[in-house]
Structure formats: structure tokens, C-alpha cells
Amino acid sequence: MDGSFLIGSHAVSGGETFQAFDPATNEALDTDFAVSTVEHVAQACALADDAFDSFRDLDPEARATFLDTVADEIEATDGLVERAMAESGLPEARLTGERGRTCGQLRLFAKLLRQGRWANVVVDNAMPDRKPLPRADLRQRRIAVGPVAVFGASNFPLAFSVAGGDTASAFAAGCPVVCKGHPAHPGTSVLVGRAIQAAVKKCGLHEGVFSLIQGPANELGAALVRDPRIKAVGFTGSRGGGLALVEIAQNRPEPIPVYAEMSSINPVLLFPAALAARGEAMGKAYVGSLTMGSGQFCTNPGVVVGLDSPDLDSFAQTAADALVEAQPQVMLTSGIHANYDKGVELLSGQSSVETLARGAEGTGCNRGRAALFTTTGKAFIDNPELAHEVFGAASIIVKCQSFEEVRQVLAGMEGQLTITLQLDDADQEEAAKLLPLMERKAGRILANGWPTGVEVSYAMVHGGPFPATSDPRTTSVGTAAIERFLRPVCYQDLPDALLPKPVKHGNPLGLPRTVDGEQE
Ligand SMILES: NC(=O)C1=CN([C@@H]2O[C@H](COP(=O)(O)OP(=O)(O)OC[C@H]3O[C@@H](n4cnc5c(N)ncnc54)[C@H](OP(=O)(O)O)[C@@H]3O)[C@@H](O)[C@H]2O)C=CC1
């Protein structure tokens, strides 16, 4: 296993080292990984800045080919899934699927580039004879914002890490990327980083298009966000980590945006007709979504809200029976496991909370034992601690006395990635009354499904009001993620020879355009 980090086309080793641990055993894995220094961060950022103009100026087809080549190189990387398994404790099927999602999203961004709408070319033709004043020739397009810092996430070693959604959308926009790999999976990060490095070379791009820095110290990430050449940040992780990066970014002489996806408890609202018709099936499906991947999804259903009734009781009983059978699964790191146990302990210690069930106990390191709690609507409203994210397979069922109380429970919650409705036709009238509040609270509202498993597509929103994210105007999954790394530029009366290709008269790139307010 290669223990280097990557600065442009170079692999750097030597100096201080750190190791990855197998969370299933807490044993150190084979390789010593070189720790990057703040000087390496500066080198990577300088190279990214050098690469910026040539990379953003590539024809869309050339950048699309680069994204396709990154996907091909990842697929051709031997041992990637095995290394990710060893470093994360996640099973083979999950990581094979995640590799597919990672390559799929790179290729989707390639398709988006070829379709051309991302550039948002808008032309207002000159109106020299307009009275009382003539109108100038105005041409708008979007350009890349500059080099982007990406923080790999612990819970998706592939799809939200080195070549994950943040990197894919930044590359698609034309932004070089300096990635800080998550210290829990450095080997996986190097393998993917090498694949990107190979694609940069194959496509004849400037080496500064990509660098990977590695190390377990906060100072590295802080130096990266502080670097004046970095113009935006993509992050998935803890609320504390995301907020620390937001603060650093806002205190720079030139503040920059941080797109941090942080914490969410993803409320699920159970409506009475649906509960009566299929409460048992819902109870089982709920536990399936809750315990998948040891609950280590930011979309995990952490709270279920319904009207106190025999149907809700039997839903809760079915869920409790299913949860008792849930086998403990290895969590990503010992720190994440310890945080989970602490969160479960805090909930179970609340006088207003009843523990309904715990998953099966297991032997071995870092096994997350599922937990199901229940409380009343009033207690949930009165005690904000009950609404804190517990990252892992823990969830609470909230029993309300009326729809008004359901509304108050929802109104008291912070911003969310998702809100799920379990409803039948007879429930639609009550659900409709809550829809405006749900829109204020969440980035995605879904019916009769479960929030885990995010589709990577054109319409997806994986975002939401704080603390789900630090910027609710956008998404970190799906093609709209490219918007985070683009900004508009308007060219007024520039001679055709000076105009960039996307906005030239004659449309040499054949991009879709809006001309004088009409789509062409
Ligand atoms: N909602 C969600 O989707 C997720 C939530 N979490 C939560 O986060 C907890 C910790 O997990 P983890 O994945 O390590 O997430 P963290 O937020 O702790 O770390 C993610 C990345 O951010 C960096 N970072 C964190 N804090 C700072 C800081 N103050 N300054 C500079 N860089 C920083 C870390 O670097 P370094 O290693 O140097 O600290 C790491 O590279 C979990 O127990 C869980 O509660 C985690 C993953 C996803």
C-alpha cells in the first residue's frame, strides 16, 4: 500500500506518519501514511491556482472526458473495495455499490457538461434604436469560482470522499480541487487520489488540477480553508467541524462560502390512515432504514412522530420486536462509536424518555447496538436535547395528542435534510396543512418511502436549512451541486474576438442559450 500524499503529479513521502485502524479490531493496518504539513497545503493551493485558468477554459467536452476518465481509472483500481472495507468496517456489497455510485455521479456530471445548460448562457442582443436609450449587447455565462477545498467524509469513503460528489461537481464547474482525505481511511483516499492523478495525466491537464493532503491534525484543514487561493469549501461531517470551517472561512480577509452538510434527524410523520392500513410493514421498514450501515447516514430516520393511538402502539411494538433482532455492526471509528454510545446514554438518561428496545449485544470492537426510544409530544417540545442528532442506529418515537401538537413538534425542530410522510389518501388533507411548514424545515420531502438512499439525479436536493447544511440554497448531491462552484459574468459590448467561446456570436460550442428572454 502506498503511504504517500499527492501534490500535483508528485507522490510525497517521508517525515511524520500516521496509521489507519481496522475498526473491527482496533488494530493498526499495514501502512505508515505520510502526514502533510501546512507548507504542503500551500504548495497544493499554489499549483491549483496555476491550473485554474487552463482548467476552467477547457471546452465542456474536454472536461467531460476528464470526468469519464476519472471514473474509468477508479473502476480499474485493484484492491479499492477491499481497502475501504478494512478501513471503514463497511461490508463489501455496500462499498461495491458506493463505488458504482461514485463513478455514476462522475459520469452524470460529464453528461451535464455535454448538455450545456450548466453554463446558463443568456444573450440580450443590442437594441441600438431603442428609445429613449439604446440597449448595449449583454452576454452572460457562468464561470468556475476558483480552487475548491474538499473534506472527505468518514461515512462514505468513496461517494462523499476524494472523488465524491463535492469533487465531481467542482471539477465539472472547472475548479481545481485540493482534497483533505478523512484520516479514518487514508489508504482508500490514496488509491482514489492516484486514479485522479492518472486521469489528469492521461487527459494532458495541468498537474495542479488535483492534490490530496493527508493527516490527522485539525491544523491542516484549517490551513487549507485559510489559504487565499481557495475560493470555496465542500464538507460533510460533524456540526462542530462544519461550523469551525465556516468560522475560519468567514474570518479570512476575503471570506468564502463553505458548503457544509452537517446534522439532521430526518423526521418521519406517520398519519392515521396509513398507520391503520400498514403499521406493521411500516414498523419493519423503519427499523431496516434505521439500522442499515449501523445508522451512519445523515439521512437516518432519527425521529418518528404520530398521534398517540393503539395503531401507533402496535407500530412501535413491531419496530421494537424487529430492533431487538438487529445485530450489532462495526461502526466507522472508535471515536464515532464512543460518540454514539454517549448520545444513546444521554437519551436513555432523560426522565421523559422510555427505552423501548435495544439491539442484540455483540462481542468485538466498536459494535453499534441499535436503540429505540419513545417520548411524548410535550416532552419533545420542552426539551431540545431530545432533538439532537445521535449519529448511528438510534431513533425516538414521539407520541402526540393532536395534529396541532404534531405541528408544534415539527415547528420546534431545526432544519433538516429530509422529512418523510407515511400517508394514505385519507391523510392527505392533514398532510397538506403541514406542507408549508415542512418546506420551511427541509430540503427534501418524501412520501411512503424512507429517507436513506439518495438518488443522484437532476432533481435531487440533498441540503436544507441549518444545521442540515450551512447554506440551504443548494445541494451536495445531484447535478445542481455544480451551482455551488459557479458564478455569473456579464460581457457588455465586447468585440466578438474578445468574447469567450460560450458567449460568442454564432454560438461555436452549440450551447443552449436564452436569447432576448426566449430559450433557443
Ligand atoms: N451528519 C453526518 O452526515 C455526519 C456526522 N458525523 C458526526 O461527526 C462525528 C465525527 O465524525 P467525523 O467523520 O470524523 O467528522 P468530523 O466533522 O469530526 O471530521 C470531518 C473532517 O473535518 C475535519 N475537521 C473537523 N473539525 C475540524 C476543525 N475544527 N478544523 C479543521 N478541520 C476539522 C476533520 O479533520 P481532523 O480529522 O483533523 O479532525 C475531518 O477531516 C461523528 O461521531 C458524527 O457525530 C460524521 C459523519 C457524517
Ligand SMILES: O=C(O)CCC(=O)C(=O)O
Ligand atoms: O443516504 C445517502 O445516500 C446519503 C447520506 C449522506 O449524505 C451522509 O450520510 O452523509
